[in-house]
Amino acid sequence: MSSNKAAWLNKAGTPLEVGEAPLPVPGPNEIVIQNAAIAINPLDCHMQDHGVFVQQFPAIFGCDVAGIVSEVGTEAQGRFKKGDRVLGHAINLVTGKPQDGAYALYTAVPADKAAILPDSIPFTQGVVAAFALEAAVCALSVKTPGIAMPGVPTPALGLPYPSLQSVSSNKTLIVYGGSSSVGSMTTQLAAAAGIKVIAIASERNFDLCKSCGASEVFDYHESGFVEKVIAAASSAQGREFVGIFDAISTQETYDIDLKILAKLGGGHLAAVHPPPPEVPENVKAGMIFAVNDVATPVWKEYVTPALESGKLKCLPPPTIVGKGLEYVNEALAKSKAGVSATKLVVEL
Ligand SMILES: NC(=O)c1ccc[n+]([C@@H]2O[C@H](COP(=O)([O-])OP(=O)(O)OC[C@H]3O[C@@H](n4cnc5c(N)ncnc54)[C@H](OP(=O)(O)O)[C@@H]3O)[C@@H](O)[C@H]2O)c1
DSSP states (O other), rough: OOOEHHHHHHHHTSOOOEEEEOOOHHHHTEEEEEEEEOOOOOOOOOOOHHHHOOOOSSBBBEEEEEEEEEEGGGGTTTOOOTTEEEEEEEOHHHHHOOOGOOSBSEEEGGGGGGEEOTTTSHHHHHHHHHHHHHHHHHHHHHOOOEETTTTTOOOOOOOOOOSSSSOSSSSEEEEEEETTTTHHHOOOOHHTOOOOOEEEGGGGGHHHHHHOSSSSSEESSSSHHHHHHHHHHHSTTEEEEEEEEEESSHHHHHHHHHHHHHTTTTTEEESSSOSSSSSOOOEEEEESSSSOGGGGIIIIIIIIHHHHHHOOOOOOOOOEEESSSGGHHHHEEEEEEEEOOOOEEEEE
């Protein structure tokens, strides 16, 4: 009989403590994954430090897992079987259940938020994609605004899902923070829907942004970059500028977003944090909430074949902090110090 361990958060603002945990029991449409790798997201740092989204203590949190299916719920049996290699998006932040947190040896994950990971992709690489993928689909393809948090709508760009075929569109999107985990995934999915992406990142990460499918990349450290972005987004005849996905969403980036949108006649401002409270009438601002059923068709039909063909890449590349749940605290500390074009991963 297997046993479980987890990195528990007993109280906000304290280090996680590794200890025994109950083995997850899958709901009908869930799978249990024996995690081989877990990844750190900036949200996890807020969960640890301030208890954001923590519904009960002690808590097990974390969103990204990759590993081997150990249990399959009754309704998930058509898609998954024991022994499958998978990546998955753990959703403890909405369920509050410890068994749904990633920082454990075993995690229950909705079958609609998991996909087979091809043998050619190591778990430590595949694990970077799950949460960012769902955030990116939420940024791009929601058609009708929902509620991200009280008083804050989700953005509703209504853009097409990524396609396994080669498709083209006349739409242009700016991705601010193109080398971030969510920004690079949004670039990949938008490019796979035929959308032209203009990315904003540090010069050292231009190649990463281009390998995700960005047509042009501009360095936010360079004076005059805002004018260059505006020129690039307004240059092509017959193209429709849809707006900006801002993967950074600080006051500084919002000021720049609004300057760009003013010059380009308005558009969407899809943010990762609450958007500016006052925006001009021709700007539609919203905040993504990256647990969203809009991603289900992408999980079910796109992820595995796109990973197999190389159309979907597990980027930014992982930095493996260590092996074992004991390394989660160190990985969280590294995330708080800031990363550039990498995702922090703990191998199990
Ligand atoms: N609302 C939601 O549902 C949701 C979901 C997921 C994430 N988020 C939030 O989204 C944000 C991004 O998450 P993540 O995991 O993608 O972050 P990340 O990968 O850790 O972000 C690191 C990247 O940010 C870039 N960056 C930092 N400051 C920048 C600036 N001023 N301009 C352009 N790029 C800048 C860096 O780019 P360079 O190294 O190239 O300079 C670096 O590559 C976080 O705040 C997270 O909490 C929200």
